[in-house]
Amino acid sequence: MKASSREGVLCLLLVLVYCGVGCHGLFRQGRTKKYGLVPPPAGVPEGVTVPDEWFTTQRLDHFNNTDTRTWKQRYFSNSTFYKPGGPVFLMIGGEGPANPKWMHEGAWIHYAKSLNAYLLSLEHRYYGKSHPTKDASTENLLHLSSEQALADLATFTAAMKEELGLGDETKWVAFGGSYPGSLAAWYRLKYPHLVHAAVATSAPVLAQVNFKEYLEVVDDALATVSDECNSLVYEANRQLHILLQHRVGWQRITDTYRLCTPLNGTNRLDVANLFSLLAGNIEDVVQYNKDNREFEGIKGTNITINTVCGIMANETLGSPYVRYAVLNSMFLDAQEEKCLNHTYNATIQELRATSWENNAGVGGRVWMYQTCTEFGYYQSSDSTNQPFGNEFPLEFFTRQCRDIFGPRFTPELIANAVKRTNRVYGGRHPSVTRVVFPNGSIDPWHSLGVLHDISPNATALFINGTAHCANMYPASPRDPPQLVKARQQIFHLLRKWLHE
Template structure:
């Protein structure tokens, strides 16, 4: 069951720390009493939602805007330190900067240490989180009738989905949204289940066509070598596995690790060094493929070349003693909470055919998926809930949203890649990975990102002038 959930969802929205000197952003930590259930008139229960705020540039007596980050599925302080674009433009707009934490994540725990227990997860949803943000914005404005301070919401990945949905659902609260790498269409009946893995494969094929071909061959090579004890011993020693391969379950776990690795490498395929689980060089996919560019790789020769790339991922600094492939189920975000969301409303079908992608063939089986979700959380997935809540692809009346996507990012598969209305626009960056445009400026940024950020400045000024 863990394998199924992790293959499909874990690693979807990762936290990436970008190494750009020692630039850290300063903020105050505050807490806001928000309702546990915004949709129950008879419930008055509350809990404390954490938010981070910087008012250095803001004048509450003016009409300066509020820049509001819609928190993802993780500790909000990490997103505050890794969304440099907001910090860079805030002085020009004299903006108040706010990073709001998503309920159930970080320190915003409705039931304290028991919040992760299945019986307490019923209030974890995108709808409840959006209402937390609406109420917090009202509190920040002090007067609920005060519309002098236009609110621009920002978000990347799941946070980008929330930013877009917030503008769609609450246009009276939000003047505009920058939704970066937001796969709002990665759902049933909107995006075929095989597109994500095809886009992911293309990122490796761009580095080297033979690289993706060799990765495709590697699955069978792993199966073949683990059929015998001698083969297992060779793999354990050559790949320096912390836990020796002994069973078929060990092999499956190793493959899960590799699947996660390929997704993560593609998402952080940035033009400068970054850290996620371990340090990575600039354009890590290109570096990963360096020894997989050859046509004659088979068997142990292929697996030796593959391990050179795997080593770059888990041991770029040379400090790791062995490869802990059990880390396939130990991501930087809170697995339990995100898997619950994936088992309720964030049901994103994934599959592979092994022909037009570099993965082992795997079908999307909603019945099996639902059984595993119910076994774990006593929850039944609702594959069409997001479509019903937020309009699916029928969003031609929405306005003032930027949907940005980098085509090196596999999550662009479920992103909005064309304009949906006159002012709900798609920004495409062909040479960019996962929400790079929200990061701090870097001398190595591709021109597409530089141009996109310039346009964001222009369109934000237009939105707040309306």
């Protein structure tokens, strides 16, 4: 869910961000999105197939009864664990393709086996294969919103109850991580008659234009290794800034940081994008630190906060500026990238592409639209309590909305959209019951989440030392005791609520 910059592979960005879906500029070629999107667990077990299924009568606009247009939405199902009287578990899709691997892996599978649940997963409109319109042009993104997505869930729930012959006594539980975590809580808020309970993992329920706290949590995370780590990252960025003052320095940066094209230090947007991308290397590591993804085949998952700080503390490599470049090369090599495309114009051109066909980056455009029209979430360098300098302020991100979608998408439009989102859903205090909000202390997105119980039946779980959506993954022998306990607490709450 990260609304900053890195292209292509839908991990999990971004992020979300919410893996997903993000990145500074939004995507970067071959890099994991930092916006919060939850990467899938391990592959589907051998011999097991999970075919695409299609809900063919989804409405395009749920809030205009005169608009009768429909489209087909992808979903997955697994009835293996279901016994009559059991609940339905609904995994909510987010800012990337829905993945059938979740139908046989993840912590919720343990809950499903114990509670005899029927499993469903609904892909979010405009992502993956669920295309309501012929392309992702700005005018065709009009029907992309969290409110329309929630109405999709409601229509799907009602239809599946009838198709599966499930009576009103069957209880539904919504699951989601990152942006889908917010959707899970909001589904319970807006449609409590359809969904009995929800697990809203790493859910940034507070919309915020300037998410400067993101880098503050990154600072705190690096400090868990050593205070020196932040100081060295700060010094590397200071030295980079000094080199920007001279043409000789531009060439040195181009060579040392393996830029695809020569750096022009007078182009402030290119400079902002470069500093943002380099900070993003460390942001990715922090957001997904030690989160049991090594079995997924995602590249670079063995790189942890300790790895980063170890390189930054290694004096034999050279100055902090050089060590920071070594980090960048490590990420480029891990992703099999020859060079770093730092230019702002390349990012914008990529996010202007509207075709669904042969366009892996269109998901970044779609998520960027949601940040411009609902959430903000821009991870700026405006805070002084972080080590990455001040080269990518809020204006760098809000400008992208205008440059990608047109002159109507002003900072004022974004600010008003974010205010509306918080009015609609309640920000950090949604009026919900039977919702659990797990968050990890290492995950920067926890700054926008529910960290304290809203009520006895709306519970916050703050898991010290864990990263983004860690509780959703299958158990590992390396899991810290507090993560093991959190999964147990979630199970006990589900069992309790299903008897209410």
